[in-house]
Amino acid sequence: MSRIGKKPVQVPAGVTATVDGQTVTAKGPKGELKFVVNDEVLVKLENGEIAVTPRDESKDARSKWGMSRTQIENILIGVKDGFEKKLEISGVGYRAAMQGKNIQLSLGFSHEVVYETPEGITIATPKPTEIVVTGIDKQVVGQVAAEIRKYRGPEPYKGKGVRYANERIVRKDGKKK
Structure with missing residues (x-):
């Protein structure tokens, strides 16, 4: 289990995040960024948090789980602070x-x-x-x-x-x- 992947990503104040299928879009004071998540990972936006989970327990899905969560966190930080x-x-x-x-x-x-x-x-x-x-x-x-x-x-x-x-x-x- 990925310790990083388990943690949901908090959407910071002043940032608007949307999840459309496998695409995560973040808009903030510095600009707008998009990240397309791999198909083996499931992304949900609930209560101002973005949760990332693997679709199954395959090694490939689990290996992309933590990386996807970190990429999403990076785009949220980037559009807010840079x-x-x-x-x-x-x-x-x-x-x-x-x-x-x-x-x-x-x-x-x-x-x-x-x-x-x-x-x-x-x-x-x-x-x-x-x-x-x-x-x-x-x-x-x-x-x-x-x-x-x-x-x-x-x-x-x-x-x-x-x-x-x-x-x-x-x-x-x-x-x-």
């Missing part, structure tokens, strides 16, 4: 700057890297060494942050590169003389 990922840039000459809606990264390459911001995502650079990615869809926010980090991930010797704000880099010792 999600945010912070990235830090460390290294001499490494910096980020906004170029219209896109972000321009100087990461030690012979050229500047320009990342085009996808629809529904906002990128800000409060400092030249800090990037803040915000949006209402948790998956898209995480994907954008991962794509920016991928240009120059943190290296283990000096820690230079782009990393998440709370990420701990395991450092290696250099050569011993």
